[in-house]
Amino acid sequence: xxxxxxxxxxxxxxxxxxxSLNCTYSDRGSQSFFWYRQYSGKSPELIMSIYSxxxxxxxxxxxxxxxxxxxxxxxxxxxxxxxxxxxxxxxxGGDSGAGSYQLTFGKGTKLSVIP
Amino acid sequence: xxxxxxxxxxxxxxxGQSMTLQCAQDMNHNSMYWYRQxxxxxxxxxxxxASEGTTDKGEVPNGYNVSRLNKREFSLRLxxxxxxxxxxxxxxxxxxxxxxxxxxxxxxxxxxxx
Numbered sequence: 654x655x656x657x658x659x660x661x662x663x664x665x666x667x668x669x670x671x672x673s674l675n676c677t678y679s680d681r682g683s684q685s686f687f688w689y690r691q692y693s694g695k696s697p698e699l700i701m702s703i704y705s706x707x708x709x710x711x712x713x714x715x716x717x718x719x720x721x722x723x724x725x726x727x728x729x730x731x732x733x734x735x736x737x738x739x740x741x742x743x744x745x746g747g748d749s750g751a752g753s754y755q756l757t758f759g760k761g762t763k764l765s766v767i768p
Numbered sequence: 769x770x771x772x773x774x775x776x777x778x779x780x781x782x783x784g785q786s787m788t789l790q791c792a793q794d795m796n797h798n799s800m801y802w803y804r805q806x807x808x809x810x811x812x813x814x815x816x817x818a819s820e821g822t823t824d825k826g827e828v829p830n831g832y833n834v835s836r837l838n839k840r841e842f843s844l845r846l847x848x849x850x851x852x853x854x855x856x857x858x859x860x861x862x863x864x865x866x867x868x869x870x871x872x873x874x875x876x877x878x879x880x881x882x
Contacts, residue, residue: 754816
């Protein structure tokens with residue numbers, strides 16, 4: 654059973670601080686890694702994807718990947734109250750054709766940014 | 769463009785009843801998916817269709833059937849609903865054949881089985 658583990662939170666940070674969200678995964682063959690944001694009562698939306706070791710930055714968001722440690726993280730700089738949501742880590746099923754379609758999602762970390 | 773459209777948004781069923789959840793996308797995507805989301809369980813893949821004419825089981829297919837009617841439409845059928853199928857159901861699509869793995873989600877269907 655492929656697993657993706659996240660701390661469920663809630664994670665509370667003050668406005669303007671850095672929020673750090675973490676995720677570990679069990680399948681060493683995984684190739685693609687994603688962070689989705691889900692506001693309460695809404696559908697998930699993709700905010701970051703990362704495919705190789707290291708950091709990837711997009712605006713206030715930085716995704717970090719360490720395949721040796723099977724670890725993915727998301728940093729949100731200058732956190733805003735509008736960032737308050739549940740963040741879902743997702744990992745693809747490996748490099749096989751069928752595996753590419755089978756994302757495994759973590760249970761999500763609820764982030765609360767306090768004004 | 770509407771993106772991914774799901775109907776209905778809410779549904780209440782009695783145990784043993786059947787129903788079909790409809791999903792359509794207007795982005796010309798090849799791949800479509802059905803997920804369920806339960807509190808504390810995250811999103812779990814029920815079935816997916818890599819391309820028109822194909823369907824495959826995901827992590828939790830038992831109690832469900834799917835039909836890829838055409839490139840735009842992918843329906844999910846509950847033949848005999850059970851309380852364990854109470855959940856929020858999300859349809860999604862992607863254009864994986866072009867190397868883009870981004871999932872586009874519909875707005876969800878809240879299903880309660882009594």
